[in-house]
């Protein structure tokens with residue numbers, strides 16, 4: 140039984156027991172309120188593993204992390220690829236289907252350079268997590284068709300937009316993806332933080348096996364990557380692509 144169904148069942152049993160025990164109806168209301176908070180947390184926090192078992196870090200004995208980029212390919216992707224190439228780093232790119240269709244050459248280069256090309260939906264619509272499972276499935280299959288033309292095999296890697304998972308997303312991805320990829324270092328590079336603040340967030344607690352979230356679309360991504368590469372190299376670290384990791388298992 141999934142964690143979602145187990146928790147829901149426990150709360151229903153608790154609410155039922157409180158109801159029949161004749162205690163004030165406020166206890167039942169409080170139980171429902173706490174249940175709602177748990178569900179909001181579970182949807183918004185990809186590491187919760189409630190609706191999809193996500194990989195948020197990887198096991199390694201080496202000084203290596205996985206830098207990941209969402210929302211491309213975009214105008215800064217070329218420079219990102221250049222920096223990675225110079226550094227000898229590999230990364231993982233979770234790309235949007237309609238952008239890959241618009242930028243086939245860039246998409247091809249991601250693969251040619253040895254990086255992971257993964258699915259980040261067709262539209263990245265802000266309402267995506269609320270689409271019905273059939274529509275979610277349709278978006279993901281359409282995006283996979285493009286990815287598979289480039290990688291020449293079935294794609295199993297998916298990162299949900301905004302890291303949001305819920306029963307709709309969970310059903311929409313069923314049977315398509317074996318690897319849902321989250322992160323454990325959220326750089327917040329798309330907020331209005333300065334590049335120094337973003338870099339500090341990434342590097343303040345550097346550890347092997349971390350999955351770092353960046354975006355091709357953020358304002359200072361090129362400068363941030365430049366500084367990050369210097370810092371990682373000084374600390375003896377490298378960046379690996381997630382499809383090169385043998386023991387890539389979900390956290391839960």
Ligand SMILES: [Zn+2]
Nearest residue numbers: 209210300301
């Ligand atoms: Zn995104």
